[in-house]
Amino acid sequence: xxxxxxxxxxxxxxxxxxxxxxxxxxxxxxxxxxxxxxxxxxxxxxxxxxxxxxxxxxxxxxxxxxxxxxxxxxxxxxxxxxxxxxxxxxxxxxxxxxxxxxxxxxxxxxxxxxxxxxxxxxxxxxxxxxxxxxxxxxxxxxxxxxxxxxxxxxxxxxxxxxxxxxxxxxxxxxxxxxxxxxxxxxxxxxxxxxxxxxxxxxxxxxxxxxxxxxxxxxxxxxxxxxxxxxxxxxxxxxxxxxxxxxxxxxxxxxxxxxxxxxxxxxxxxxxxxxxxxxxxxxxxxxxxxxxxxxxxxxxxxxxxxxxxxxxxxxxxxxxxxxxxxxxxxxxxxxxxxxxxxxxxxxxxxxxxxxxxxxxxxx
Ligand SMILES: *Cc1c(COP(=O)(O)O)cnc(C)c1O
Numbered sequence: 001x002x003x004x005x006x007x008x009x010x011x012x013x014x015x016x017x018x019x020x021x022x023x024x025x026x027x028x029x030x031x032x033x034x035x036x037x038x039x040x041x042x043x044x045x046x047x048x049x050x051x052x053x054x055x056x057x058x059x060x061x062x063x064x065x066x067x068x069x070x071x072x073x074x075x076x077x078x079x080x081x082x083x084x085x086x087x088x089x090x091x092x093x094x095x096x097x098x099x100x101x102x103x104x105x106x107x108x109x110x111x112x113x114x115x116x117x118x119x120x121x122x123x124x125x126x127x128x129x130x131x132x133x134x135x136x137x138x139x140x141x142x143x144x145x146x147x148x149x150x151x152x153x154x155x156x157x158x159x160x161x162x163x164x165x166x167x168x169x170x171x172x173x174x175x176x177x178x179x180x181x182x183x184x185x186x187x188x189x190x191x192x193x194x195x196x197x198x199x200x201x202x203x204x205x206x207x208x209x210x211x212x213x214x215x216x217x218x219x220x221x222x223x224x225x226x227x228x229x230x231x232x233x234x235x236x237x238x239x240x241x242x243x244x245x246x247x248x249x250x251x252x253x254x255x256x257x258x259x260x261x262x263x264x265x266x267x268x269x270x271x272x273x274x275x276x277x278x279x280x281x282x283x284x285x286x287x288x289x290x291x292x293x294x295x296x297x298x299x300x301x302x303x304x305x306x307x308x309x310x311x312x313x314x315x316x317x318x319x320x321x322x323x324x325x326x327x328x329x330x331x332x333x334x335x336x337x338x339x340x341x342x343x344x345x346x347x348x349x350x351x352x353x354x355x356x357x358x359x360x361x362x
Contacts, residue, residue: 009124012117013327021321035337035347036323038165038195038300040225042277042340044260045270048226051263055256062251066258073265074233078205083241088252091194091219091232092118098215098234099126100247102156102188110148110155114141114166114329116192119159131155135167137330140294143171145178157188162204163195166328166335168296170201180211190215194232197223197271198278199297205235212237220257222299223274224264229257274299281338284345289336290352299338305355308334314354320347 015036022029043049055066067087075082088094095118103109105127111119113132120130133151135141141164148158160179162171171179171191180189191204193216205216219232231253236244253261264270278299285301286293294302302325305311312324312334325333336347 010117010121012121015323016316016321018321021316025317025319027319032319032321033339033343033346034321035300035339035343036321036335037227038222038298038337039227040222040274040299041338041343042225042270042274044225045264045267047263047267047270048224048260051259052229052256055259058255061255063253063255063258064251066255066262067251067253070253070258070261073262074235077265078203078235080205080208080235081238081241083244084208084236084238086234086236086241086244086248087258088232088234088248089230089257090221091192091217091234092122093230093249093252094217094232094234095119095122095190095192096125097244097247098157098188098190098236099123099128101240101243103128104156107156108153109157109159110152111159112143112161112164114325115159116161116165117327119157119190119192123157128156135164135169141167141169143169143175145175145182148179149182152183152187154184155187157190158183159190159192161192161194162201163193163199163296163298165195165298166300166302166323166325166330166333167294168298168300168302169294170199170297173202173204176204177207180207180214183213185213188213188215190217190234192217194219195222195298198275198299201297208235208237212239220261220264223271224261225270225274226257226260226264229254229260231257231261277340278338280341281344284341285336285338285348288348288352290355300335301338302330302333302335303351304332305334305351306332307358308332310358311351311354314358315347315350318350318354320350322347322351 108129221227
């Protein structure tokens with residue numbers, strides 16, 4: 001037998017891991033710098049690590065109280081009702097819950113191009129179709145309501161990423177409001193704020209009181225440093241918040257992830273340090289990289305290097321792993337995640353050498 005027809009489906013292309021690359025190159029993993037997956041270079045909050053150790057005692061039991069506690073804590077943080085907080089295994093898991101709740105077979109979704117591939121992947125799993133709107137490099141990938149609405153044709157879900165991955169651009173609050181008023185009442189606008197903590201703009205969550213066709217995604221994977229635990233959430237309007245119980249996988253998040261998230265939420269200092277370190281790294285890359293860069297409000301910088309895959313491969317040979325953006329639809333670019341000060345300096349120096357060498361042979 002065979003699975004259903006998956007020929008239109010795509011595979012997620014993750015940034016390469018340290019162990020994998022070290023094995024390929026015959027190098028010690030400790031000598032490599034990985035700036036390809038927008039992870040927190042300072043790790044998780046020490047309080048979250050303690051919470052995971054504490055959770056080890058209870059892993060034989062299905063997580064229930066911790067889920068209730070995290071939902072309540074997030075509802076309080078965002079000043080929303082508990083039914084408006086949809087916790088999932090990463091923001092990716094929350095995207096699946098939105099697909100399940102919204103899509104009938106063949107319903108289309110509208111996604112940014114370039115953009116995060118999982119929106120379309122999730123729609124296809126759920127028997128939906130995928131349409132795209134273009135963000136233009138010539139405009140610095142500006143995200144306006146018009147850029148989305150020009151392509152919009154009644155799609156059931158419209159995805160916006162702010163700050164955007166991989167460009168780093170944000171969509172202004174007024175533009176999100178204009179988008180919400182420009183789409184039909186039964187089109188859901190999803191604002192993915194996976195990098196929201198790094199940006200100096202208000203969360204779209206403030207619009208949930210006035211719109212019942214908005215959802216906001218947030219994650220603990222980036223600023224909170226919990227990517228390995230898989231925990232994130234969607235914030236949704238109260239009007240249909242109760243659909244969660246009908247679409248979520250039972251016990252959506254693990255006991256360890258829930259407890260770590262609760263602890264991480266109480267450690268403001270760790271988030272502040274992570275955000276200010278990313279600000280420093282962005283500046284350093286903008287100022288010192290010998291290639292054009294795009295303004296970013298996230299924990300990475302998109303850089304125009306000519307041949308992204310050649311540059312990423314050469315940098316990797318020197319022990320610096322960055323993200324070739326070919327799979328995002330930007331073959332001329334690489335994305336460098338913000339590392340610690342030492343990692344970021346090394347990445348920029350290495351890339352400058354690589355750019356000089358490739359330029360000399362081109
Ligand atoms: C990293 C990322 C996510 C989700 O991350 P999870 O680890 O699944 O929480 C969602 N959207 C974008 C744009 C991302 O870059």
